[in-house]
Amino acid sequence: MKKKINRMLVLMALLGILLTAVLLTYLYYRMFESQVFLDLEDCAALLAEADFAQENALGENLGERGVRVTLVEESGLVRYDNLADPAQMENHLDRPEVADAFLTGAGRCVRESETLSSSTFYYALRRPDGSVLRVSKTAGSIYSVFRAALPGILLVLALLLGLSFCLARLLAAKLLRPVKRMAENMDAQAEPAQYEELAPFVSMIQKQHEDILKGVRMRQEFTANVTHELKTPLTSISGYAELIETGMADPGDTVRFARGIHSSADRLLSLINDIIRLSELDGGEAAVPFERLDLYELAGSCVETLSLNGKKHQVSLALRGESVLIDGNRQMIEELLYNLCDNAIRYNNRDGRVEVYVGPQEGGGAVLSVSDTGIGIPKEHQERIFERFYRVDKSRSKSTGGTGLGLAIVKHIVALHGARMELWSEVGRGTKITVYFP
Numbered sequence: 001m002k003k004k005i006n007r008m009l010v011l012m013a014l015l016g017i018l019l020t021a022v023l024l025t026y027l028y029y030r031m032f033e034s035q036v037f038l039d040l041e042d043c044a045a046l047l048a049e050a051d052f053a054q055e056n057a058l059g060e061n062l063g064e065r066g067v068r069v070t071l072v073e074e075s076g077l078v079r080y081d082n083l084a085d086p087a088q089m090e091n092h093l094d095r096p097e098v099a100d101a102f103l104t105g106a107g108r109c110v111r112e113s114e115t116l117s118s119s120t121f122y123y124a125l126r127r128p129d130g131s132v133l134r135v136s137k138t139a140g141s142i143y144s145v146f147r148a149a150l151p152g153i154l155l156v157l158a159l160l161l162g163l164s165f166c167l168a169r170l171l172a173a174k175l176l177r178p179v180k181r182m183a184e185n186m187d188a189q190a191e192p193a194q195y196e197e198l199a200p201f202v203s204m205i206q207k208q209h210e211d212i213l214k215g216v217r218m219r220q221e222f223t224a225n226v227t228h229e230l231k232t233p234l235t236s237i238s239g240y241a242e243l244i245e246t247g248m249a250d251p252g253d254t255v256r257f258a259r260g261i262h263s264s265a266d267r268l269l270s271l272i273n274d275i276i277r278l279s280e281l282d283g284g285e286a287a288v289p290f291e292r293l294d295l296y297e298l299a300g301s302c303v304e305t306l307s308l309n310g311k312k313h314q315v316s317l318a319l320r321g322e323s324v325l326i327d328g329n330r331q332m333i334e335e336l337l338y339n340l341c342d343n344a345i346r347y348n349n350r351d352g353r354v355e356v357y358v359g360p361q362e363g364g365g366a367v368l369s370v371s372d373t374g375i376g377i378p379k380e381h382q383e384r385i386f387e388r389f390y391r392v393d394k395s396r397s398k399s400t401g402g403t404g405l406g407l408a409i410v411k412h413i414v415a416l417h418g419a420r421m422e423l424w425s426e427v428g429r430g431t432k433i434t435v436y437f438p
């Protein structure tokens, strides 16, 4: 960009200088030409009455000063010329300035020499006796004037070029400084763009930059959390196993330790399952196959699968609503239903209820809601429960087999289906999560 600006500026300067030089030469020459003609006209006016046969000295004098005087008769024959022998000269009627003078009283003409190095300026005037007096003077042509001025022009050109090159560099650097500074301070707090044309560009880059940083931070956090989550059950498995190995456990304890190993291993399995699931959803690779699904039917089988689990917690499950079709991925929708219902059971009270509702939405689409009469979620936690590994009550989550990833998976699935989610919850009264499918 800098190079381009530089080049453009230098090119503009070069063009400007050349155009000015040509224009100035032309104007100068025009002025020079009209001055020569004025002189010639004065000269002709003065000589109009002169009798050259008598005043030979006058002609010679003019000749020395570079002025040629020719007297042409009406027939075109040259009667007098101060620089050549009239007898040797051809008929002059075909000279444009002479013809014009016979016709209109005066005529003028400029003729370039063959080499274009000089021009001859002719002025002809009809005399009272009918003959035509022509005066002429040879001077440098426009080309020779330009050629003479060329070294000067080139010198100025070189100087100005050098100057404009330096200026172009300075200007380009000055123009681009804000852009450069911006690029260097990308992670500094949003600095407003110096050029309004760049403002949308800058805010877009800054937003992308923030998103990238946020992504990196989230990934680092997630990795740290995963490590921590996996470490706990592994440590207890290793501990129990060591106790059995060293024979420090009584035969009676062995069963208890084995149970501990079993539950920690289960925990590891569900953690790993959820982590793999999340990273699959994160990858967003290969478009997930969508099909027409009856949401009511899927909710029905989920309620059926989980009722036994509900009984264990003394929680009853019910399904309400009607059949409605959505476009979705079967496995993901089943997972979403399972995670929501499972939470509604696990965070419920004895003799609590879970109600799943499925029905059409006003203006198209479908609604799914899972409500429970459980412990509820305090206001300050409500926004964060969809984050990975975020739990309100860690021990309750763990003791009921939670991984802290269920709602993060739900959030992903909802986004992948272009759906929207709402949460209502009140401590002691219960929780209701509603999903609106398009």
Ligand code: ADP
Residues within 6 Å of the ligand: 339, 343, 344, 347, 372, 374, 375, 376, 377, 385, 386, 390, 391, 392, 393, 397, 398, 401, 402, 403, 404, 405, 406, 407, 408, 431
């Ligand atoms: P977990 O595996 O811990 O249940 P989730 O991601 O499913 O993880 O949920 C995150 C947290 O949100 C839970 O630990 C719990 O504190 C809270 N939560 C989720 N669903 C409910 C609910 N129906 N009632 C009360 N709290 C809930």
